[in-house]
Amino acid sequence: MAMHVPESPPSTAGAAGYAAAGPVRPTPGIALTITDRRTTDLRDHQSTRQTGQRSEDGRRLEPKRLYRLLHGHAAGHGNDHAFACMITSLCTGGGALPDWLGLEPAAFACLLRYHFPRLDLGRLPVVGRSADLQRADEIIELVALMLRDKAGDSPSEVWMAHVVAAGCLASDHLWQDLGLWERPELTALMRRNFPALAARNVKDMKWKRFLYKQLCEAEGIYTCRVPSCEVCTDYHACFGPEN
C-alpha cells in the first residue's frame, strides 16, 4: 500500500472487530428509552437543530452544554472523555468524522451504552457526513495496524481503532479531524489504547503521518527520499506543531 496522507473526505469504519466488544451487546439502532431529564434536554436540542428553531427555553445546541451532558453520564472508563469530545464535535459541526463517528449505528449504540449509560442521543450523531466506501480497504488496514497493538484492557479499544481510522481519511491534523480539544488528547488515547504502537512513535511524529508510515513499512514500501528525517525537506510535514 502506498503511503498516502489523505486529502479527501472521510470514510466508513469497517465492520470487522465489533464482535470483540465483549459484554456489550449490539442493539438495533440507537433509539433508547428516555429515562431522565438530561435525556429530554437532548431531545429538545435535537429538535431545535433539525428545524432550525429554538427550543421552548430558547437554548441552542452548544458544545459545552452537550459535553457536560455526556460527561454527566460517563461510566468512568478511560476513553470517556475522548469519546465525549468526539461526539460533541460531531453533533455540533466540528471535527471531520462521518455520522456515528464512522461506526456502524449498532456499534455506536454499544459505545454509547458502555461509556455513557442511560444517555439517549437520538439521531444527533447523524449530521449528513457520508462515509467514503471506496476507501474501506484503507480503513481495514489502519484498524488492523492499531488492533495488533491494542492494550487488551477494554472493548472500547476496538471502537477507538475504527474511529481513529475514520479520522485518518480526513484532511486536517488527526486530533482536529477526530474532534478532540487538543493534540495531547490524541497522544494520550493512542498510548492508552495502543501502547506498543504509540511507543514506536519515539520522535513524536504527527500521528496521521506516523500511522501511514507504519503501514508502508509493514509492506516494505519506503517512500522517504532521504535516509534521515533530520536532513529531509519534508520534515515539517511529518514533525512539528499540529495547531
Ligand code: SF4
Ligand atoms: S521527515 Fe522525510 S525522511 Fe522523515 S519520515 Fe518524513 S518524509 Fe520520511
